Amino acid sequence: MLEKIFEPIKIGKLELKNRLVVPPMGMNYCNAEGTATERFIAYYEARAKGGWGLIITECYAVDQHGKPVKNMSGFWSDDQIESHAKLAERVHKHGGKIAVQLFHAGRQTGSHITGVQPIAPSPIKDPTLSETPHELTKAEIKELVEKFGDAALRVKKAGFDAVEIHGAHGYLIDQFLSPFSNKRTDEYGGTIINRTRFAVEIIENVRKKVGKDFPVLFRISTDEFVEGGLTIEDTKVIAKILEQSGIDAIHCSTGVYKTMQYVIPPAAVPHAFSVSLAAEIKKVVSIPVIAVGRINDPLIAESVLLSQKADLISMGRASLADPELPNKAKEGRLDDIIQCIGCVQGCAGRLFKGLDVRCLVNPLTGKENEFAVEPAKEKKKVFVAGGGIAGMESAIIAAKRGHEVHLYEKDDKLGGQWLLAAVPPSKAELNTFTIWQKNQxxxxxxxxxxxSELNEDIVENEKPDAVIIATGAKPIVPNIPGVNLPEVVLAQDVLAGKKDVGQSVVVVGGGLVGAETAAHLANHGKKVVIIEMLDDIVIDGEPTVKHFLLKDLQEHHVEIITSATVKEIKQGSVTIEKDHVIKEIGDVDNVVIAVGSKSENALSDKLQGKVEKIITVGDAIKVRKALEAVEEGYKAGLAV
Structure with a gap:
């Protein structure tokens, strides 16, 4: 079933054992001075053990002022070679091949990070950021060309197998390539040839310093999806120029900061959405083409290669979710692969807040040494109360360590609130994690x-050594006149299929649950109004996820009323107050309540003194995101 992805391939003179690539992803694991930490090395070492054909590191800054986050790797100094050489050595120890991506953020950073004004081809600020950049002089451009070449030489000296030049995602090289950001009228602006000149000079400088046999890759945004930006027809011309300049492979991505939803696409974006763009590049070049774009399943990767749309497949967040994906796929253990669910909570969601990267479905990511699962010194009987994702994760880890584990779930199926979260549009992929947990x-x-609901009688009779409480949360029912009418239902009951609603629905609450329930109903032909007290909906949602959710609500004509409170619910109508004006919404068949949840944990107090160890995890402690719930479940499995 899977053959093409495991065929060897060469990039220049570098032979790779398969076609699966870990692309560059910023992790924020390095030291502030750009040197490698043990955490950084262990993260890549785990992917080398996992069997990937090529690992490309996160972008290394060629200048200390070119970083978009503080703890990013760098090769602007010879002093950085030693620590990163250890990374190359550790990857090679497991038969892996590793390239370093070199870049400069240009205008897509800020003085609060670098201490200096950002730079760019033109003095035009990025739409997503606040600072106007300094327009580079020709002399400064020449200096930067040398810095890229010098950094590439450090890559080679440190023992890496190849170098990739980052010309995508709106960073400095892409800022020159794209008319969206490049408004120059000298030899670096205007025509395609002029806008490509900076990239060509960098490639030539790199090649001069690393030699003709050291592989050089180039990453590009095939389409930036912004008005006045690069389109595929522009990029095909650029790709041909880059090939003639001496690159050995082209890595086809999409987007810039303004269109981040296509740089790191969430679950609402179809699988392999940009592969057709890579296929267009493949038509005009003879070097290997790497495709990327929400490819999270080896079967999809195989299909893309068989379609001859690309030569290699980048599976970025798939490698965060499961570093062992290639090994498991090769051994036919597809049901053991933890699939990326496109939530962007732990990866981009954390990185763009300046935090370190984690993964919702794999707490081991970035904590390979800290969270390693070791056999327990003493086998214990461990009870878990609650079969949601936190409870199941704790059961899996405890069982892996050799404990006898019993999981008690009061409902007739496992998954808890996670099952409901998978019901709204574009969320079905969440079920892959439930299936994986159940299989494990x-x-x-x-x-x-x-x-079977775990209670004190069961504990007293069975005498477990430890109890992990993962009883989750229950919906809040607000104190609104009329809330007990039969037409009023909970969002959770609607999503679970326990309650039907009529044609016209008012959803009270514009958080993630309310907005997604509204989208679910609207997608099924209902007329929906959302009422939210705050001045916006989904205020704590991941921006790229929210982008597509709002688009869905708009396309299905969902009315959103913010800064409003519900005063009363009547049969057939809802009374609200907005801007000190009372208004009645009529012809309402049902009102759906989605104003949040509260922790459900009556068991902890009842078990005090009856069991040696009690650990509470997830929403049973405090209602938060799934990222925290899964990690706490994992840690509880380690702690018993």
Missing amino acids: MDKLGVHVHLN
Whole structure:
């Protein structure tokens, strides 16, 4: 079933054992001075062990003022070679091949990070950022060309296998390539040849310093998806120029900061959405083409290669979710692969807040040494109360360590609130994690008790050594006159299929649950109004996820009323107050309540003194995101 992805391929003179690539992803694991930490090295080492054909590191800054986040790697100094040489050595120890991506952020950073004014081809600020950049002089451009070449030589000296030049995503080289950001009228602006000149000079400088046999890759945004930006027809011409300048492979991405939803696409974006753009590049070049774009399944990767749309496949967040994906795929263990669900909570969601990267479905990511699963010194009987994602994760880790694990779930199926989260549009992929967790528990011999709520009697009779409480949360019912009418239902009951609603629906609450429930109903032909107290909906949502959710609501004509409170619910109508004006919304068949949840944890107090160790995890402590719930479940499995 999977053959093409495991065929060897050459990039220049570098032979790769398969076609699967870990593309560059900023991790924020390095020291502020750009040197490698043990955490940084261990993260890449895990992917080398996992069997990837090529690992391309996060972007290394060629200048200390070219970083978009503080703890990013760099090769602007010879002093940085030693620590990064250890990274190359550790990857090679496991038979891996590793390239370094070199870049400068240009205008897509800020003085609060670098301490200096950003630079760009033209003094035009990025639409997503606040500072106007300094327009580079020709002399400064020449200096930067040398810095890229010098950094590439450091890559070679440190023992890496190749270098990739980052000309995508709106960073400095792309700022020159694109008319969206390049308004120059000298030899570096205007025509395609002029706008490509900076990239060509960098390639030539790199090649001069690393030699003709050292592989040089180039990453490009095939389409920036912005008005006045690069389109595929522009990029095909640029790709041909780059090939003639001496690159060995072209890595086809999309987007800039303004269109981040296509740089790091969430679940609302179709699988392999930009592969057709890579296929267009492949038509005009003879060097290998790497495709990317929400490819999270080896079967999809295989299909893309068989379609001859690309020569290699980048699977970025798939490699965060499961570094062992290639090994598992090669061994036919597809149901053991943890699939990326496109949530962007732990990766881009954290990185763009200046935090370190994690992964919702794999807490081991970035904590390879800290969270390693070791056999328990003493086998214990461990009970888990609650079969949501936090409870199942704790059961899996405890069982992996050799404990006898019993999981009790009061409902007739596993998954808890996560099952409901998978119902709205574009969210079905969440179910892959539930399926993976259930499979793992089955393989590990976890005793699952459905329709069984763990209580103090069971604990007193069975005498477990530890109890992990993962009882989750329950919906809040607000104190609104009329809330107990039969026409009023909870969002959770609607998503679970327990309650039907009529044609005209008012959703009370514009958080993620309310907005997604509204989208679900609107997609099924309902007329929906959202009422939210705050001045915006989904205020704590991931920006790229929110982008597509708002688009969906707009396309399905969902009315959104913000800064409003519900005063009363009547049969057939809802009374609201907005801007001190009372208004009645009529012809309402049902009102859906989605104003949040509260922790459900009555068990902890009841078990005090009855069991040696009690650990509470997830929403049972405090209602938060799934990222925290899964990590706490994982840690609880380590702690028992």
